[in-house]
Amino acid sequence: MRFPLIGEPVAVDLANTIVRERGVDIDLLSDRAGIDEWLELHSGQLPSGPVDGEALLELRGALRELLEDVDAGRPVSAAAAAEINRAAVAAPVPQLRAGDGAALLSWERGGTEATLAAIAQNMLQVLAAGSRLRTCENHDCLLHFVAYDSRRRFCATARCSNRARQARHRGRQAAS
Numbered sequence: 001m002r003f004p005l006i007g008e009p010v011a012v013d014l015a016n017t018i019v020r021e022r023g024v025d026i027d028l029l030s031d032r033a034g035i036d037e038w039l040e041l042h043s044g045q046l047p048s049g050p051v052d053g054e055a056l057l058e059l060r061g062a063l064r065e066l067l068e069d070v071d072a073g074r075p076v077s078a079a080a081a082a083e084i085n086r087a088a089v090a091a092p093v094p095q096l097r098a099g100d101g102a103a104l105l106s107w108e109r110g111g112t113e114a115t116l117a118a119i120a121q122n123m124l125q126v127l128a129a130g131s132r133l134r135t136c137e138n139h140d141c142l143l144h145f146v147a148y149d150s151r152r153r154f155c156a157t158a159r160c161s162n163r164a165r166q167a168r169h170r171g172r173q174a175a176s
């Protein structure tokens with residue numbers, strides 16, 4: 001399975017790089033090629049330059065913990081909060097680029113610290129906006145998403161949104 005890019009903010013996308021298929025959890029960033037591919041896919045949203053894989057995975061761990069805590073309605077773990085806060089302080093300020101082809105943004109600097117900071121800041125912005133963060137209710141899926149619609153219970157991958165449709169259909173039949 002390739003990256004389930006389902007239109008989530010970049011920090012949620014990073015958390016969503018461990019996927020569950022038929023009960024088996026698969027880490028899509030288990031090797032350097034996966035990490036580089038993920039960074040390339042998000043190159044329009046993140047600073048450029050080489051990124052330390054281990055540091056990226058550490059931040060991912062904290063983001064996943066945070067998202068699980070938020071979804072479960074638990075207080076956020078101190079370790080996860082410390083990790084995300086530590087990463088976020090180094091955030092370089094993105095600049096809007098005028099008249100320069102497809103790239104909309106540029107950053108004053110790149111590399112590991114800047115990239116991790118941009119991701120951590122993205123998570124803080126999502127929280128600051130009061131967005132509802134949920135975990136897909138398909139138990140064979142681990143994906144997190146921002147539920148702009150409060151009724152939304154499933155992620156936007158084809159298999160889970162089909163499930164949501166089937167559940168609605170069953171609900172209608174049971175009601176009639």
Ligand SMILES: [Zn+2]
Binds near residue numbers: 138142155157
């Ligand atoms: Zn799902």
